Amino acid sequence: MDLAHSQRPVVVVSDRVFTLPNILSMLRLVGVPLFLWLILSGHDGWALTVLALSGISDYLDGKIARRFGLISRVGQLLDPLADRLYILSTLLGLAWREIIPWWLVVVLLAREVFGTVLLLIVRRQGVIGLPVHFVGKAATFNLLYAFPLLLLGEGSSAFAAVARPVGWAFAWWGVALYWVAGIMYAVQVRDLLRSLRQARA
Template structure:
């Protein structure tokens, strides 16, 4: 009999899979036809589905190993794809993208350490990491909007950069806390 943790076919997992499928579509919209309106709508839908899949998984007791793996994977891929699109379109400087991606590269070094000590590839995400991801997911559509010539460009630019700076800072802070968590686990 399949345990609740081993379930694959749940609504939260379906939402995460759909988010994963949206990543290449998003990149195509940004880099191909430069259909920014559709790209922003897809990014907003991804953000909403990210919130919704976690909410449903907890409310309906449908948390699973697969969900804990693909949900943050979808988040990271959206962040990476958006950074690529924003850099190639010259909306943000390359150093900001490197700063955000550098945190994930930094944390990759914890995976073999965790596995060597019998833990899964990742520890549970804590609130600070979720807050950082939320800030970045708010920042990206706002920065896309700010790159256009419209009455909204200045205000979306201010808010977009505020969320980007806070999100990047929180993203790194969450990464440092994650490393501390790994260290405490290994010592214990």
């Protein structure tokens, strides 16, 4: 037996749907089309407000789920889905407004395709999804900080001159961590498949 795996705390994952963390995740999903419309129509202040509220709710739903034992299968699907949709809508909005280059969109979308392929592989084995780990969340937080700063950096003020390089620093860290997280997920999938083969043998 792998000692490192045996020492991990047991996390109970329920099938409940209407928990407070799940409701927060659902509200975040509802905000995605609103956010996309705001950023495409140039209502940057309101777009940033929606994005900030999304970030707060993202922190709260995870904190509440872990603190009160409300981790659920639905939440494990909704939370990363909401993160991905906000990142995707922000990418498309900023690229459409020529604030970021389209190649950056391609790099991040390629990572999403890679993650989707991994998810399809584990679902074929009867596993709903993979646990969200720290590196993936760190990548998401970096990107969600980067995009508002890049949006604010479009101005001509002294604040904009500071926000632009800081935003790009967060963006580069986010891209790098996003791909590191993808590789870590690939290792998880490899270990899972190996365990399943051993169990069947």
